[in-house]
Amino acid sequence: xxxxxxxxxxxxxxxxxLLADATGWHYGYTLTKQTGLAPGTLYPILMRLVEGGLLTxxxxxxxxxxxxxxxxxxxxxxxxxxxxERTSIRDSQVQHTTAPRMAT
Amino acid sequence: xxxLDRESLLRKACRAVLTRAVRGRxxxxxxxxxxxxxxxxxATGRWETLRWTASGLRLAWRERRRSARxxxxxxxxxxxxxxxxxxxxxxxxxxxxxxxxxxxxxxxYVPSSGMSPTLNPxxxxxxxxxxxxxxxxxxxxxxxxxLGTSPxxxxxxxxxxxxxxxxxxxxxxxxxxxxxxxxxxxxxSGTRTDCASVTVPPGSYFVLGDNRGSAxxxxxxxxxxxxxxxxxxxxxx
Numbered sequence: 203x204x205x206x207x208x209x210x211x212x213x214x215x216x217x218x219x220l221l222a223d224a225t226g227w228h229y230g231y232t233l234t235k236q237t238g239l240a241p242g243t244l245y246p247i248l249m250r251l252v253e254g255g256l257l258t259x260x261x262x263x264x265x266x267x268x269x270x271x272x273x274x275x276x277x278x279x280x281x282x283x284x285x286x287e288r289t290s291i292r293d294s295q296v297q298h299t300t301a302p303r304m305a306t
Numbered sequence: 307x308x309x310l311d312r313e314s315l316l317r318k319a320c321r322a323v324l325t326r327a328v329r330g331r332x333x334x335x336x337x338x339x340x341x342x343x344x345x346x347x348x349a350t351g352r353w354e355t356l357r358w359t360a361s362g363l364r365l366a367w368r369e370r371r372r373s374a375r376x377x378x379x380x381x382x383x384x385x386x387x388x389x390x391x392x393x394x395x396x397x398x399x400x401x402x403x404x405x406x407x408x409x410x411x412x413x414x415y416v417p418s419s420g421m422s423p424t425l426n427p428x429x430x431x432x433x434x435x436x437x438x439x440x441x442x443x444x445x446x447x448x449x450x451x452x453l454g455t456s457p458x459x460x461x462x463x464x465x466x467x468x469x470x471x472x473x474x475x476x477x478x479x480x481x482x483x484x485x486x487x488x489x490x491x492x493x494x495s496g497t498r499t500d501c502a503s504v505t506v507p508p509g510s511y512f513v514l515g516d517n518r519g520s521a522x523x524x525x526x527x528x529x530x531x532x533x534x535x536x537x538x539x540x541x542x543x
Contacts, residue, residue, distance in 0.1 A: 231345045241342065242361035249338055264347065272348070273341035 207254070212239055214292050216247050217285035220257075220277050224285075227260065227274040248275060256281030316352060320359040327366040336369045410435055413543065414447060417460035420521035421445070424492050425463060425542065433537040440466055440511060440532075442483075445539035448513070452527055452534050461536060464523050465492075468504075468512030475503040481514070492516055501525045511535070 219236040220228060234244050251257040258278050261271040277285060324346060328339030335343075342362040349358045416429040424445075425431065433447050440446060444466045450459035468474045473484050479498030481488045490497075499518045502525070506512045510529035515521020524530060 229345065229348070230341060231348045240361060241345070241358050242364055245338060245342065245361065245365060264344065266347075269347050270340055270343040272344040273337075 207250075209288065212237070212243055213247050213250075214288045215239065216244065216251070217281075218289045218292075220275070220281070221285040221289055224277060224282055227276050229272060229274060233275075251275075251281065254280075256284055317355050320355050321346065324359050324362045324366075327363050335366065336373075339366050339369060411540075412537065414461060414463070414539075416463060418462075420515035420517050420523070421463050421465070422517040423494055424465075424516045430543040431463065432540045432543055434540045435537040437538040440469070440535065440538065442466055442469060442472075442488075446511070446513065446535045447537045447539065448530060449534045449536050452530055453522065462515075463539060464513035464515050464521070464530075466511050467514050467524075468506040468529070470506050470508040470510065472506045472512065473503070474501065474506065474512050476501040493518070499525075504529065509533075 215237040216233065216239070219233055222236070230241070230244065230248070233239075233248075234241055237244065239247075248257065252259060252275070256278055257275050260274050260276075262274055263271045325343060328335035328343055334340060339362070342358065342365060346355075346358045346362065349355055412433040412435060414431050414433050416425045416427055416431060419427055431445075445463055446466055448462040448464055449457060450461055451457055452462065453459075467481060467488060468483060475482045476499050479500065481490065481499050481501070493516060497518050499514065501514075504512065504524075506529050510531045512524045512529050514523045514525065
């Protein structure tokens with residue numbers, strides 16, 4: 203059965219972190235801290251999101267001259283919609299598993 | 307060196323490695339490689355430094371493979387690619403064949419009747435050139451130099467009758483080795499062998515052609531030096 207794209211737990215974590223500041227620009231470093239993912243895991247996810255048109259990017263020149271600029275990411279309209287959808291699915295799943303079982 | 311210095315050295319080294327991986331010798335690498343270089347500067351501490359470096363290296367490696375594959379996939383027409391592959395394989399096989407032929411094994415066309423009835427002119431034999439041991443009864447291939455002819459002449463195939471130390475003599479047309487008659491079932495019945503007595507010196511072999519009537523062998527040439535043995539006959543093809 204083909205995998206539905208952008209549904210892995212790690213991807214949802216990234217989307218949730220991006221959603222926390224839905225219209226803002228995010229640094230890669232901050233995202234690793236917020237999601238707890240290693241850069242080696244995070245960046246392929248970011249690359250996929252950008253390729254899918256869910257994330258847009260820009261560069262911010264470094265304050266220290268000679269150092270490379272930093273890359274920033276922002277959710278697009280599509281990305282916003284997907285992020286909301288995926289996080290709400292995850293939250294409802296969490297509710298189901300943590301809801302107290304009714305004695306029958 | 308204070309811990310701060312040591313950390314700086316690690317950071318400098320990792321930065322250099324990462325930059326080289328992302329950029330090669332250019333000023334700029336791929337977008338995502340550059341993104342990682344940018345975030346590397348913000349990472350602090352030994353653990354983060356190593357983590358970002360490792361991730362960056364993996365990413366750079368994957369990017370390089372991807373661009374290499376894209377470059378390779380640029381259409382060289384399938385026919386041309388097939389041709390190039392075939393030629394490469396052919397060249398490799400030829401080189402391998404030459405190497406094997408030169409040092410490992412060989413096919414020899416038996417040139418003369420000196421080994422009749424065992425081997426006849428036109429027979430093909432597989433020669434083991436790497437053989438280390440020679441036993442009595444083995445068929446060995448000798449360099450044409452034993453006859454004084456050039457190395458590019460036909461090689462000889464002869465049978466080893468005596469190893470170093472053996473005492474060979476001929477009595478009543480039969481070969482005796484160390485006092486006992488040699489079992490030579492491969493000879494045509496009624497074949498006679500006449501030879502002078504000899505003790506095989508170290509480092510040489512006493513050889514006879516199975517066609518005792520016509521073969522030139524140790525009866526005329528004396529024991530053959532081991533250095534003239536080019537290989538051992540494994541089997542007839």
